[in-house]
Amino acid sequence: MRKQVIAAALAICLCAGMLAGCGGSAAPAAGNAPAAAAPAEGAEGKVINIYSWNDEFRQRVEAVYAEVDHTSDDGTVTFLKDGCEIHWIVNPNQDGVYQQKLDEALLNQGNAAADSKVDIFLSETDYVNKYTDADADVAIPLTTLGIDPNVDLANQYAFTKTTASDQNGVQRGSTWQCCPGLLVYRRDIALDAFGTDDPAAIGELCKDWATMETTAATLKAKGYYAFASYADTFRTYGNSISQSWVAPGSDTIVVDQKIVDWIQTSKAWLDAGYLNKTVKGQWNDDWNKAMGSKSSVFAFLLPAWGIDFVLRPNWDGDMGAWGVTNPPTEYNWGGSYVHGCVGTDNPQHVKDIILAVTANEDNLLKISRDYSDFTNTQPGMQKAAQDEAFASEFLGGQNPFAYFAPVAEGIKIAPLSAYDQGCVELIQNAFSDYFQGIVDYNKAKSNFETAIMERYPDIKNVQWPD
Amino acid sequence: MKKVKSVSYAKWGYLFILPFFLCYLVFSLIPLADTVRYSFYEYYRSGIKEVGPNFVGFQNYAALLQSDMLKYAANTLILWVIGFIPQIGVALLLAVWFTDVRMKIKGKQFFKVVIYLPNLIMASAFAMLFFTIFSTNGPVNSILMNLGILKEPVDFLGTTFGTRSIIGFMNFLMWFGNTAIMLMAAIMGISPDTFEAAEMDGCVGFKKFWYITLPLIRPILAYTMITAIIGGLQMYDVPQILTNGQGTPDRTSMTLIMFLNSHLKSKNYGMAGALSVYLFIVSAILCFFVYRMSNDTDPTGEKAARKMEKKLKKGGKA
Numbered sequence A: 001m002r003k004q005v006i007a008a009a010l011a012i013c014l015c016a017g018m019l020a021g022c023g024g025s026a027a028p029a030a031g032n033a034p035a036a037a038a039p040a041e042g043a044e045g046k047v048i049n050i051y052s053w054n055d056e057f058r059q060r061v062e063a064v065y066a067e068v069d070h071t072s073d074d075g076t077v078t079f080l081k082d083g084c085e086i087h088w089i090v091n092p093n094q095d096g097v098y099q100q101k102l103d104e105a106l107l108n109q110g111n112a113a114a115d116s117k118v119d120i121f122l123s124e125t126d127y128v129n130k131y132t133d134a135d136a137d138v139a140i141p142l143t144t145l146g147i148d149p150n151v152d153l154a155n156q157y158a159f160t161k162t163t164a165s166d167q168n169g170v171q172r173g174s175t176w177q178c179c180p181g182l183l184v185y186r187r188d189i190a191l192d193a194f195g196t197d198d199p200a201a202i203g204e205l206c207k208d209w210a211t212m213e214t215t216a217a218t219l220k221a222k223g224y225y226a227f228a229s230y231a232d233t234f235r236t237y238g239n240s241i242s243q244s245w246v247a248p249g250s251d252t253i254v255v256d257q258k259i260v261d262w263i264q265t266s267k268a269w270l271d272a273g274y275l276n277k278t279v280k281g282q283w284n285d286d287w288n289k290a291m292g293s294k295s296s297v298f299a300f301l302l303p304a305w306g307i308d309f310v311l312r313p314n315w316d317g318d319m320g321a322w323g324v325t326n327p328p329t330e331y332n333w334g335g336s337y338v339h340g341c342v343g344t345d346n347p348q349h350v351k352d353i354i355l356a357v358t359a360n361e362d363n364l365l366k367i368s369r370d371y372s373d374f375t376n377t378q379p380g381m382q383k384a385a386q387d388e389a390f391a392s393e394f395l396g397g398q399n400p401f402a403y404f405a406p407v408a409e410g411i412k413i414a415p416l417s418a419y420d421q422g423c424v425e426l427i428q429n430a431f432s433d434y435f436q437g438i439v440d441y442n443k444a445k446s447n448f449e450t451a452i453m454e455r456y457p458d459i460k461n462v463q464w465p466d
Numbered sequence B: 001m002k003k004v005k006s007v008s009y010a011k012w013g014y015l016f017i018l019p020f021f022l023c024y025l026v027f028s029l030i031p032l033a034d035t036v037r038y039s040f041y042e043y044y045r046s047g048i049k050e051v052g053p054n055f056v057g058f059q060n061y062a063a064l065l066q067s068d069m070l071k072y073a074a075n076t077l078i079l080w081v082i083g084f085i086p087q088i089g090v091a092l093l094l095a096v097w098f099t100d101v102r103m104k105i106k107g108k109q110f111f112k113v114v115i116y117l118p119n120l121i122m123a124s125a126f127a128m129l130f131f132t133i134f135s136t137n138g139p140v141n142s143i144l145m146n147l148g149i150l151k152e153p154v155d156f157l158g159t160t161f162g163t164r165s166i167i168g169f170m171n172f173l174m175w176f177g178n179t180a181i182m183l184m185a186a187i188m189g190i191s192p193d194t195f196e197a198a199e200m201d202g203c204v205g206f207k208k209f210w211y212i213t214l215p216l217i218r219p220i221l222a223y224t225m226i227t228a229i230i231g232g233l234q235m236y237d238v239p240q241i242l243t244n245g246q247g248t249p250d251r252t253s254m255t256l257i258m259f260l261n262s263h264l265k266s267k268n269y270g271m272a273g274a275l276s277v278y279l280f281i282v283s284a285i286l287c288f289f290v291y292r293m294s295n296d297t298d299p300t301g302e303k304a305a306r307k308m309e310k311k312l313k314k315g316g317k318a
Helices: A002-022 A056-064 A094-108 A128-132 A158-163 A187-194 A199-205 A209-221 A230-238 A257-272 A285-289 A304-314 A347-358 A361-371 A378-386 A401-410 A420-435 A441-455 B010-038 B059-066 B069-099 B108-120 B123-133 B139-146 B160-188 B192-200 B205-216 B218-233 B237-242 B256-264 B269-294 B302-317
Strands: A047-052 A068-071 A077-080 A085-090 A118-124 A181-186 A252-254 A299-303 A322-325 A336-340 A461-463 B041-046 B049-055
Touching (some): A047 A056, A047 A347, A056 A077, A056 A336, A056 A361, A094 A118, A118 A347, A128 A336, A181 A187, A181 A199, A181 A304, A187 A199, A187 A209, A187 A322, A199 A209, A199 A322, A230 A257, A230 A299, A230 A420, A304 A322, A347 A361, A361 A378, A378 A401, A420 A441, A441 A461, A441 B256, B010 B041, B010 B269, B059 B069, B059 B269, B069 B108, B069 B160, B069 B218, B069 B256, B108 B160, B123 B160, B123 B237, B160 B218, B160 B237, B205 B218, B237 B256, B256 B269
Parallel strands (some): A047 A085, A252 A461
Antiparallel strands (some): A068 A077, A077 A085, A118 A336, B041 B049
């Protein structure tokens, strides 16, 4: 009998060991706090879990949230003065990994222990709509948290508030940044091609697309490219479409006339040699190299984060070689939204963090000064535009806020849908073959239709403008 | 008092293999059954809202037949052939050289390790390396331009031919060592007497390869081929990384598993399940052939050898 018991116990141990070994991928780590029962009503949990795709938000929180004491060396835990801990759960944005992990966590939110529940998560403009959806109900309305958007967030740019609202107009997120884009140009190329690198004069040459085309022809004659890739101009068209890609409740993708304009212009410009044929899309090695000193690309269309996070690391020449001026059309590119997650056990902390990072004007100005981020405060940015303390060494002492601020005021944000990310990504991919001359226009259209219906099984039709 | 008639030790055996079967049940069999079950359902996620599961019968299967699935199957086959032909050719050549007693190659063990090395690199890392090497501003183009062979950089990955060749070449590089080692084992299994006898009869060089080696390693050769086809059916990592999951240009390097993966982006378990079932059926048919071969009636190759000797004798008379 004893042998039997031992054998059975061994078998069970072995089995449990194997199960444990295999099942390690679920749910984020519960942290070192004991997995006790949920705290009593009204009491705050000790662990605040924040989902994001890089350490940008952590830097912002560390910079401006007064409760922060210190962060562990590996950057995964931030200790607060009141004894609570912020646990950072970072997954890369590439290939939808961040959203997959976040979605899993959100689906488990109901069953998760209090200290492993998601408390705050971030989303990007391309997919913010998926999470602010009222039916999905995963982001807490700000009013429920005790934030009145009309009072507490009165100074934010209106379009950022619209973007973070659900279909009923209830705001379910807030952002510290606003991402008006500018035209960033190489001063040495400007001097060579136009005899001046003065932002006002260059701005005049880039004031609209018709003028821009003439300018591009001049650049071409001198052996330069106007922009690196057809994808560079996409946001100026794609982020100002008049109706959303998919109307609420519809199963049809409506391709806006603006997108077709982008396709036609890009093809014409590429054939004319205004764009570099070897740079296919963005975020690849060729694109990064086009930002280096050996490249002959005149300009990029980038928002504040693009200058700081993308252009600057790729530039290998002297400081002050780049300048900024107004883009051919006002546009917005990107933006990270902060959401309180339904089911959080730390509503007070969530409220405090959102207010500290996205509403307090002094904090926002500090972020602008320290990280050259264009922040979400209208009066603050107007001040920054006048203040020489905001001048950038990288831009040769130019104050970019003087150009960002007016663009931000002029932004008309495109109506969003939950399908935006796939549409934006796949239309660029599908038409890339057309631009390169591998397929004809109609084949590219049908390739886009195939790809989009694969990505979104609930899409049944694609409607093109006449 | 009852008398114990016999002691059964079988139950202990069962108890000890129980953990494996439990794990197999939980982690393999149930998911497998679920895959088949969901293939009859409409079941996906739209944003973070789940749709389904709603029973739709064979709709997913029908939809797949109407889609470009067969085109992707053809792509997969083409990519596989491009890689497999040089792979088997080079592997055979190396296997014959390395096992030939008259060649006296030095450092055999060293070379065996070297040819196997590419297989140890992760396919995704390998694909990223090739993506960089063959990009329009990459080293291959700069070298060719500096040598004066090219005037303009060639967009290797922008053409169907270029992309497919690169994928085929990578698969060849990764797998020829593996195949070569397997074939070496097969050739070393042939009795040296056979070779000696053949040589005495004046059979040398290519004839020896064609009339002795090749027929005698046929079962292993066929096994290699079938497993390679099954591996080829599942081709995924190299083209996925090299073309950023798009199968560019014009979806001509989109393989079946990449197609499957693009359904999984929206957690479309129904469609992905149906595609998996199709793949399962094809693989099962191929496995059936492998099974038939490994259970042949001539395990030691004696019959085949005898037959061959007869044939050779006939050939000698002629």
